[in-house]
Amino acid sequence: MLTGMSPQTSGDAGQLPSRRIADAVRELITSGELAPGDKLPSERELAHRFGTARNTAREAIRLLTEEALVTPHHGKGVFVREKQRLFRWGNDRYSRKTYRETGLTPFRLEMQRQGKAASIQAVAIDRVTPPLDVAERLNVSPDEESVLRRLNEYHADDEPVQLVTTYVRWSEAEGTPLAEPKTGPGGIYGRLEDKGHTLTTGRDEITARMPTHAEAQFLQTPSGVPVLDVLHTSFDQNGEPFEVSRFVHRADRSGLVYNFPIEN
Amino acid sequence: MLTGMSPQTSGDAGQLPSRRIADAVRELITSGELAPGDKLPSERELAHRFGTARNTAREAIRLLTEEALVTPHHGKGVFVREKQRLFRWGNDRYSRKTYRETGLTPFRLEMQRQGKAASIQAVAIDRVTPPLDVAERLNVSPDEESVLRRLNEYHADDEPVQLVTTYVRWSEAEGTPLAEPKTGPGGIYGRLEDKGHTLTTGRDEITARMPTHAEAQFLQTPSGVPVLDVLHTSFDQNGEPFEVSRFVHRADRSGLVYNFPIEN
DNA sequence: GCATACAAGTGGCTTAAACCAGTTGGTTGC
DNA sequence: GCAACCAACTGGTTTAAGCCACTTGTATGC
Numbered sequence: 203m204l205t206g207m208s209p210q211t212s213g214d215a216g217q218l219p220s221r222r223i224a225d226a227v228r229e230l231i232t233s234g235e236l237a238p239g240d241k242l243p244s245e246r247e248l249a250h251r252f253g254t255a256r257n258t259a260r261e262a263i264r265l266l267t268e269e270a271l272v273t274p275h276h277g278k279g280v281f282v283r284e285k286q287r288l289f290r291w292g293n294d295r296y297s298r299k300t301y302r303e304t305g306l307t308p309f310r311l312e313m314q315r316q317g318k319a320a321s322i323q324a325v326a327i328d329r330v331t332p333p334l335d336v337a338e339r340l341n342v343s344p345d346e347e348s349v350l351r352r353l354n355e356y357h358a359d360d361e362p363v364q365l366v367t368t369y370v371r372w373s374e375a376e377g378t379p380l381a382e383p384k385t386g387p388g389g390i391y392g393r394l395e396d397k398g399h400t401l402t403t404g405r406d407e408i409t410a411r412m413p414t415h416a417e418a419q420f421l422q423t424p425s426g427v428p429v430l431d432v433l434h435t436s437f438d439q440n441g442e443p444f445e446v447s448r449f450v451h452r453a454d455r456s457g458l459v460y461n462f463p464i465e466n
Numbered sequence: 467m468l469t470g471m472s473p474q475t476s477g478d479a480g481q482l483p484s485r486r487i488a489d490a491v492r493e494l495i496t497s498g499e500l501a502p503g504d505k506l507p508s509e510r511e512l513a514h515r516f517g518t519a520r521n522t523a524r525e526a527i528r529l530l531t532e533e534a535l536v537t538p539h540h541g542k543g544v545f546v547r548e549k550q551r552l553f554r555w556g557n558d559r560y561s562r563k564t565y566r567e568t569g570l571t572p573f574r575l576e577m578q579r580q581g582k583a584a585s586i587q588a589v590a591i592d593r594v595t596p597p598l599d600v601a602e603r604l605n606v607s608p609d610e611e612s613v614l615r616r617l618n619e620y621h622a623d624d625e626p627v628q629l630v631t632t633y634v635r636w637s638e639a640e641g642t643p644l645a646e647p648k649t650g651p652g653g654i655y656g657r658l659e660d661k662g663h664t665l666t667t668g669r670d671e672i673t674a675r676m677p678t679h680a681e682a683q684f685l686q687t688p689s690g691v692p693v694l695d696v697l698h699t700s701f702d703q704n705g706e707p708f709e710v711s712r713f714v715h716r717a718d719r720s721g722l723v724y725n726f727p728i729e730n
Numbered sequence: 731g732c733a734t735a736c737a738a739g740t741g742g743c744t745t746a747a748a749c750c751a752g753t754t755g756g757t758t759g760c
Numbered sequence: 761g762c763a764a765c766c767a768a769c770t771g772g773t774t775t776a777a778g779c780c781a782c783t784t785g786t787a788t789g790c
Contacts, residue, residue: 218743244770255745260771268532268689270676277752277770288673293726406724409552410674410692410717412534425532428674428692428717453674453692460670460724462557482773508740519775524741541740541782 219254223262226252231271231282242272242280270426270454283424289316289363291451292459296404296436307389309356318358324383326353329372336369339435339446350375352390355420362421365450370394374444391436394445399438406460407433410453421452428453483518487526490516495535495546506536506544534690534718547688547718553580553627555715556723560668560700571653573620582622588647590617593636600633600710603699614639616654619684626685629714634658638708655700658709663702670724671697674717685716692717 217225227248230236243251248259263280266272274280295308304311313320330351337344352368368390370380379386380393391401413421413429421429430453436445481489491512494500506527507515513523527544530536538544559572570578577584594615601608616632632654634644643650644657655665677685677693685693694717700709 220743246770255747257746258744261743263771268676269678274771275752276772277754279753279770293724296728299729401728403725403727405726406722407554408672408694408722408724409720410694412532412690412692414533426676428676430672430674456673458670458672460557460672460726461667462669462724462726463667464560464665465563484773510740519777521776522774525773527741538741539783540742541784543740543783 219252219258220261220265223248223252223254223259224265227262227266228269228271236282238282238284240282241278242282244279267424268426270424273424288457289358289451289455290457290459291432291449293404293406293461296401298401313358316358321357323355323357324352325355326351327381327383329381332369335433336446336448339433339443340369340371341443342371348372350381352380363452363455365417365420366447368445368447370445390445397444399436399442399444401436402439403437403441405435405437406458407435408458413450417450421450423452423454430456430458432458483516484522484525484529487512487516487518487523488529491526491530492533492535500546502546502548504546505542506546508543531688532690534688537688552721553622553715553719554721554723555696555713557668557670557725560665562665577622580622585621587619587621588616589619590615591645591647593645596633599697600712603697603707603710604633604635605707606635612636614645616644627716627719629681629684630711632709632711634709654709661708663700663706663708665700666703667701667705669699669701670722671699672722677714681714685714687716687718694720694722696722 227236227242236242242248242263245256245259245263248262249256252259263272263274267274267280271283272280273283289312291308291312306314309322310320328351329347330349331347332340332342332344332349332351334344336349340349342348348371349369350372354366354368355362356364356366370390374394374397375381378393378396380390385393388395395401409431410428411431413423413427417423417429423429430449430451432449432451434447434449435443436447438444491500491506500506506512509520509523509527512526513520516523527536527538531538531544535547536544537547553576555572555576573586574584592615593611594613595611596604596606596608596613596615598608600613604613606612612635613633614636618630618632619626620628620630634654638658638661639645642657642660644654649657652659659665673695674692675695677687677691681687681693687693694713694715696713696715698711698713699707700711702708
């Protein structure tokens with residue numbers, strides 16, 4: 203087995219030893235000789251085969267981990283990453299039409315499509331001073347406790363999928379079900395509609411970055427996997443922003459889809 | 467200087483030495499004591515201050531690099547990353563209205579907005595067998611040389627910004643200016659309109675991932691910086707797809723913005 | 731004045747050895 | 761039969777040392 207992996211094979215090209223090992227293993231993966239789920243030779247075994255120190259084989263594995271090709275499990279070994287089916291979120295996420303037709307929220311709909319059990323856990327509902335970018339978009343003070351924050355964790359079959367933090371103005375949330383765990387029929391948008399805000403247009407601002415420690419812990423991202431950070435702003439019939447949410451997704455499990463008309 | 471950085475300071479919490487050093491340095495950065503552009507103490511200096519081996523200080527720096535907080539420069543030192551202003555690309559990217567009003571393509575417009583010189587370099591124009599995802603979206607065979615590929619590199623002030631690969635069906639491109647470096651007035655979309663395809667709707671599918679080696683080389687991404695991968699499909703007045711492009715952006719320099727109406 | 735050379739700093743990579751911590755499966759003892 | 765234990769594997773982290781490559785400023789030689 204693993205006949206392709208020997209120091210002499212293919213273009214060494216005067217590369218660094220760690221690079222050579224990484225290249226050899228990567229080749230085995232892309233060629234299919236090592237399939238997703240397969241276990242790599244142990245660090246000690248790799249080092250011996252290539253005549254290097256264990257640390258050098260370890261560095262090679264670190265390179266592959268950074269490329270998100272493999273993922274190590276303490277005590278068990280290093281394994282070729284499984285290609286996961288993506289969850290897809292798009293600008294139909296807010297469409298009330300979909301909801302009327304299926305009776306499901308966008309998250310539960312996507313989970314059902316993939317045959318997974320959806321569960322949502324409320325982590326915090328509190329009054330806070332908003333982050334700068336949220337304050338700018340909601341037109342509130344970044345120096346006072348001017349917003350209500352609702353932090354939720356979303357799971358698919360108990361596997362963490364996304365972190366969502368929703369912000370609305372405290373002046374509009376105070377004393378309403380918005381500040382309660384149960385927001386009532388139509389959810390948050392239902393209560394905001396009571397306040398005269400009809401969801402009319404949305405804006406999503408998307409960046410990608412490496413997760414913070416806390417995010418990595420919750421999302422269980424293997425190293426080498428970034429997060430998609432979506433800052434959503436909801437505008438009402440008057441073009442006034444009334445709600446901001448931040449979605450943090452595992453990038454290896456989530457994709458975003460936007461369909462839009464193009465003006466001529 | 468750097469008074470905050472000593473082994474005893476703050477909650478060590480029985481952490482690993484490398485973690486302790488990373489935490490201490492991160493604290494200096496977030497508190498502002500180390501500003502963007504500042505140089506960190508050298509690896510040897512850090513190791514000495516915390517009473518560890520150089521490799522341990524080095525591991526701490528690796529952790530911070532992975533978080534994209536610092537970036538090392540061979541022979542010079544390790545520096546706190548500058549917060550860069552983002553280039554912003556959105557679904558107005560394809561609007562012909564913007565083009566008519568300014569006479570600028572979306573890329574040149576964004577560069578002008580930031581006072582940078584735009585330059586676009588054609589890397590390849592050739593007939594190829596399409597990647598699977600492109601073949602699916604264009605409804606062509608993934609096993610033949612069924613598409614024309616145009617690969618371009620975009621720079622801002624000679625700094626690499628994005629890689630764009632555009633695919634159109636070979637059957638429609640053959641013998642037309644689409645296969646030439648100069649595509650003529652209105653660009654690619656102009657020629658495709660000649661073929662009866664009026665750009666009517668677009669779809670962007672967005673993922674994030676770590677860059678391949680080749681991408682990292684061109685985009686000069688520091689380690690710990692992912693890329694945004696946008697697969698765009700253009701649909702004509704009949705809802706038929708006629709062009710697919712893949713945009714690869716440095717995530718630390720680019721953001722995406724989508725504005726969309728919400729159906730009630 | 732100016733170019734060259736060099737020394738001293740920086741990070742980059744590797745070696746070799748040791749110990750820790752999680753996992754697995756077989757052996758032992760009841 | 762079964763539970764407890766243990767040995768042998770796995771990766772995780774650190775130490776200590778050496779050499780390489782890149783950068784910078786200074787000293788040297790002309």
